[in-house]
Amino acid sequence: MIALDVEIEAEAWSAITGVEWLATRAAQAALAAARLGEDEDLEATLLLTDDASVRELNRQWRGQDKPTNVLSFPAEMASPPGEPRHLGDIALAYETVAREAEAEGKPLPNHMAHLVVHGLLHLLGHDHETDPEAERMERAEVLALEALGIPDPYREPSGRADLTRR
Structure with a gap:
């Protein structure tokens, strides 16, 4: 089980109906696809922000002075005994994510x-630096998205399942 702390910094994210619910559901699906989290309490933070904030984070932590769609920062320290294991932090840049969704013909909530x-x-711990790693990660992504009713983003041209319906 995961507790996802969703922080909405850029108000534009609120245009997605049930954005916090959707993000938590996606996180749970990712854990299930990775076959983790059934026996331990986990937590992570999701920052829904804008291009300017993600650009600054990307510059500061990766040396790349440009926005990107998603950044992940794994936790560097173990959680105290008896506390949920903190996995780390994720940041999404609204303008980049919205632009990609539109360009790819996908609903913004799905993307x-x-x-x-x-x-x-x-x-x-997943990565996509090598082809085998990328294939493993993509398989987990597709499995998680399938559980959410979202078409395979690597194969389907539109990804048009509507996730805003509960």
Whole structure:
């Protein structure tokens, strides 16, 4: 089980109906796809912000002076005994995510959910630096998104399932 602390810094994210619910559901699906979290309490933070904030984080932590869709920061310290294990922090940039969704013909909620899954998988140790790693991570993403009713973003041209309906 995961507790996702969703912090909405950029008000534009509120345009997604049930954005906190959707983000939490995506995080839970990512854990299930990775086959983790059934026996331990986990937590993570999701910052829903804008391009300017993500650009600054990207510059500060990755040396890249540009916005990106998602950044993941795995926790560096173990949680105190008896406390949920903090996996780390994820940040999403609204303008970049919205621009990508529009360019790819995907509903914004679906693309956001995909990036929450992607970011959480990074916190769990997944990566895409090599082809085998990328294939493993993509399989986990597709499995998580399938559980949410979202088409495979790597194969489907539109990804048009509507996640705003509960």
